[in-house]
Amino acid sequence: MKTQPASPRTSQPPRETQTFATDVKFVKGVGERIATALRERGVQTVEDLLYHLPFRYEDRLHPRHLRELKPGEMASVIGEVRGAALLRTKKMPIFEVTVGQGLDTVKCLWFRGTYLQGKFKAGQMVALYGKVEASSSRAGAFKMIQPQFEFLPDASATGEDAEFAGLEVGRIVPVYESLGGTTAWGAKLGSKWLRRVLWDLLAEVKDAPETLPLALRERLKLPGRMGALREVHFPSEGTRLEDLTYARTPALRRLVFEELFYLELGLELKRRRMREREGIAFQTGTDVREALKQILPFHPTAAQKRVLGEIVADMQHPQPMRRLLQGDVGSGKTIVALEAAIVAMENGYQAALMAPTEILATQHYLSARKVLQKATKEDGNRRYRITLLTGSLEPAEKKAARGKIYRGETDLVIGTHALLEEKVDFDRLGLIVVDEQHRFGVQQRFRLMKKSGAAEPDVLVMTATPIPRTLALTMYGDLDVSILDELPPGRTPIVTRRVEEQRSAEVWDFVRKQIQAGRQAYVVYPLIEGTNDDQPELDFAHDPPPEEEAAPKKGSRKKSSDLFKAKLKSATQMYEELSAGPLRGLHLGLLHGRLDAAEKEIVMARFQRGEIDVLLSTTVIEVGVDVPNATVMVIEHAERFGLAQMHQLRGRVGRGSAKSYCILLTGVMVSQEADQRLDAMVRSQNGFELAEIDLEQRGPGEFFGTRQSGLPEFRVASLLRDREILELAKREAASFAVNAEATEEEKETVRTQLKQHWQRHYGLVEA
Ligand code: ADP
Numbered sequence: 001m002k003t004q005p006a007s008p009r010t011s012q013p014p015r016e017t018q019t020f021a022t023d024v025k026f027v028k029g030v031g032e033r034i035a036t037a038l039r040e041r042g043v044q045t046v047e048d049l050l051y052h053l054p055f056r057y058e059d060r061l062h063p064r065h066l067r068e069l070k071p072g073e074m075a076s077v078i079g080e081v082r083g084a085a086l087l088r089t090k091k092m093p094i095f096e097v098t099v100g101q102g103l104d105t106v107k108c109l110w111f112r113g114t115y116l117q118g119k120f121k122a123g124q125m126v127a128l129y130g131k132v133e134a135s136s137s138r139a140g141a142f143k144m145i146q147p148q149f150e151f152l153p154d155a156s157a158t159g160e161d162a163e164f165a166g167l168e169v170g171r172i173v174p175v176y177e178s179l180g181g182t183t184a185w186g187a188k189l190g191s192k193w194l195r196r197v198l199w200d201l202l203a204e205v206k207d208a209p210e211t212l213p214l215a216l217r218e219r220l221k222l223p224g225r226m227g228a229l230r231e232v233h234f235p236s237e238g239t240r241l242e243d244l245t246y247a248r249t250p251a252l253r254r255l256v257f258e259e260l261f262y263l264e265l266g267l268e269l270k271r272r273r274m275r276e277r278e279g280i281a282f283q284t285g286t287d288v289r290e291a292l293k294q295i296l297p298f299h300p301t302a303a304q305k306r307v308l309g310e311i312v313a314d315m316q317h318p319q320p321m322r323r324l325l326q327g328d329v330g331s332g333k334t335i336v337a338l339e340a341a342i343v344a345m346e347n348g349y350q351a352a353l354m355a356p357t358e359i360l361a362t363q364h365y366l367s368a369r370k371v372l373q374k375a376t377k378e379d380g381n382r383r384y385r386i387t388l389l390t391g392s393l394e395p396a397e398k399k400a401a402r403g404k405i406y407r408g409e410t411d412l413v414i415g416t417h418a419l420l421e422e423k424v425d426f427d428r429l430g431l432i433v434v435d436e437q438h439r440f441g442v443q444q445r446f447r448l449m450k451k452s453g454a455a456e457p458d459v460l461v462m463t464a465t466p467i468p469r470t471l472a473l474t475m476y477g478d479l480d481v482s483i484l485d486e487l488p489p490g491r492t493p494i495v496t497r498r499v500e501e502q503r504s505a506e507v508w509d510f511v512r513k514q515i516q517a518g519r520q521a522y523v524v525y526p527l528i529e530g531t532n533d534d535q536p537e538l539d540f541a542h543d544p545p546p547e548e549e550a551a552p553k554k555g556s557r558k559k560s561s562d563l564f565k566a567k568l569k570s571a572t573q574m575y576e577e578l579s580a581g582p583l584r585g586l587h588l589g590l591l592h593g594r595l596d597a598a599e600k601e602i603v604m605a606r607f608q609r610g611e612i613d614v615l616l617s618t619t620v621i622e623v624g625v626d627v628p629n630a631t632v633m634v635i636e637h638a639e640r641f642g643l644a645q646m647h648q649l650r651g652r653v654g655r656g657s658a659k660s661y662c663i664l665l666t667g668v669m670v671s672q673e674a675d676q677r678l679d680a681m682v683r684s685q686n687g688f689e690l691a692e693i694d695l696e697q698r699g700p701g702e703f704f705g706t707r708q709s710g711l712p713e714f715r716v717a718s719l720l721r722d723r724e725i726l727e728l729a730k731r732e733a734a735s736f737a738v739n740a741e742a743t744e745e746e747k748e749t750v751r752t753q754l755k756q757h758w759q760r761h762y763g764l765v766e767a
């Protein structure tokens with residue numbers, strides 16, 4: 001080798017000029033080659049490296065005694081390697097290491113651990129982290145399956161190992177995600193390496209540009225930025241492990257706050273900017289009141305009145321409305337939306353109502369016609385003209401519909417995405433209502449909001465999946481929020497039961513009895529036919545079949561899930577079985593995603609008219625469908641469904657005054673997570689509560705079912721852990737936007753920081 005990569009030490013600028021913006025390649029211990037690997041992980045500067053924070057800590061100052069361990073807990077222990085051996089079992093090679101403390105020992109097992117041969121030497125000190133399990137062979141003893149491990153320097157260590165020994169033992173030690181990932185760099189750029197590099201770097205970077213104004217920091221008792229970074233990487237003596245884990249140390253709070261403050265400040269400014277635009281100031285005189293009185297089919301609930309009040313107040317203001325209406329299933333959002341539409345229409349504007357599926361759009365169309373036809377003019381003519389526009393209309397029909405919309409010959413347009421995606425020009429669009437928002441991507445939301453004629457229309461976004469407040473604050477922080485937290489009167493709680501598959505005969509008996517009593521039922525399946533490949537509605541990803549959980553190896557995954565699939569009953573299969581067997585003689589209908597829109601509508605309409613007793617369906621009926629006479633919801637393979645989804649499905653019944661039932665049929669093998677979900681369903685009918693549980697189980701990224709939910713990725717903050725700081729950041733950002741307690745210089749810093757923050761983290765470039 002002739003040309004060697006430039007040594008990091010020779011190409012390094014004088015130490016004192018190392019700033020946050022310095023290229024990471026100049027960091028001691030990095031250099032060109034490693035820098036290339038780091039860049040792939042998004043680490044380009046000193047700042048990026050400093051913000052690669054520990055994802056957990058180990059207290060190696062107060063190591064645990066093996067005797068104190070409890071089965072099931074995650075624990076870190078330190079011990080001495082006593083012996084290591086590769087065991088060849090029938091299934092796979094297992095590498096076994098015995099680690100001891102005095103007379104106590106713990107066995108560590110690594111499946112297919114052949115690669116570990118020769119690594120563990122007797123007498124070596126090692127730190128382990130993993131789940132503790134009771135030993136199957138020795139009473140009172142423990143084992144750890146595939147724990148993370150790190151060899152510790154001992155008294156005889158020399159060179160670098162001795163120099164850095166103080167970072168690895170006798171203190172709270174930061175543990176980092178490797179910056180090499182699973183590449184060849186993985187092992188090298190792990191915790192040990194990062195500790196050393198960061199330790200040196202923190203000694204060399206003398207100053208961090210402060211990003212939070214002093215007055216704010218003093219009031220909230222937040223430490224300076226540089227000090228906070230030091231503390232987070234290398235907590236000083238006396239810090240408690242627990243406080244680090246729950247981000248309760250001042251240092252962590254400071255960094256979390258900073259990140260969330262800039263998120264919320266950006267959202268707040270967006271919010272304010274949006275409201276500076278020219279919108280429509282709707283009038284609400286006697287006409288509106290008269291029309292509302294004519295259409296209302298029932299007394300609104302107190303929550304409906306309050307929410308309508310909030311919406312109307314927004315509509316009266318000349319600024320454009322940007323409001324999110326959250327309401328649990330069945331809380332009566334539709335009528336509120338129609339009331340808002342009336343305000344717009346009475347002012348001579350058009351309103352648009354959008355739903356995520358054709359079935360829902362059609363249903364809205366039908367119910368809007370029914371409700372609004374009651375509003376008549378003095379001459380007895382109807383007040384409002386309503387048009388349905390969906391993707392499946394014939395081209396000629398579509399063209400006609402668009403023409404009407406364009407010429408202002410229609411007042412209310414109800415449709416699907418087609419309204420967004422195709423070029424639809426409105427004559428005088430005043431209000432946009434988006435129903436079941438979580439089905440639309442956030443990008444679409446922004447696109448929709450940009451679509452406007454002369455004046456900026458008001459926008460009301462409705463969601464039936466209650467969104468945990470933390471997520472609402474981050475994803476919808478630029479919207480005002482109204483909450484419908486009351487169900488219409490006369491609803492009795494839906495009786496929810498778990499029943500194992502073997503007892504399904506009793507369930508079908510029960511369904512039959514309900515039908516005989518004049519009711520209708522839904523039966524929902526996860527699959528159409530024997531496969532889930534073409535079933536995009538259902539998200540299997542978060543709930544692996546139980547067999548898989550026991551199998552440690554990735555390769556075995558496919559096979560076992562094929563097996564599992566074979567065992568699943570599909571909707572078509574069950575349709576045959578049920579109509580020939582337990583539900584013989586009843587009118588069964590089948591609804592699934594492979595039917596085209598017209599076919600679906602025919603089935604839905606027949607169910608609505610009561611011509612179908614039992615509707616077998618895949619999850620296409622998940623949201624919005626409203627048939628008050630249906631009183632039973634049977635969910636087959638309920639263990640396969642997500643919590644939000646089950647709650648949505650359950651919301652299809654209990655819409656009338658008759659007592660309703662939700663039966664969760666499950667297999668015998670139910671994973672622990674699924675078990676918790678099923679229990680939660682039986683225990684609670686509060687969508688907000690269930691949403692919180694769902695969020696905790698799946699994490700923010702998966703909550704909406706898709707990765708591109710538009711949820712920001714955080715460097716420091718965790719939405720599950722840092723709720724309270726998020727609330728604080730939101731309040732502080734709101735008041736900062738109005739009246740910044742900062743010097744002119746600090747304000748300038750905040751502005752610059754805000755721009756950078758948003759560009760980097762949310763990919764949004766502010767105008
Ligand atoms: P969601 O909020 O799930 O969209 P809907 O708007 O479909 O709920 O309303 C659910 C059912 O409750 C509908 O049948 C609707 O007519 C009825 N409903 C709504 N508000 C009231 C009310 N104030 N009193 C009685 N029934 C109501």
Ligand code: MG
Pocket residue numbers: 333334435464624
């Ligand atoms: Mg609805």
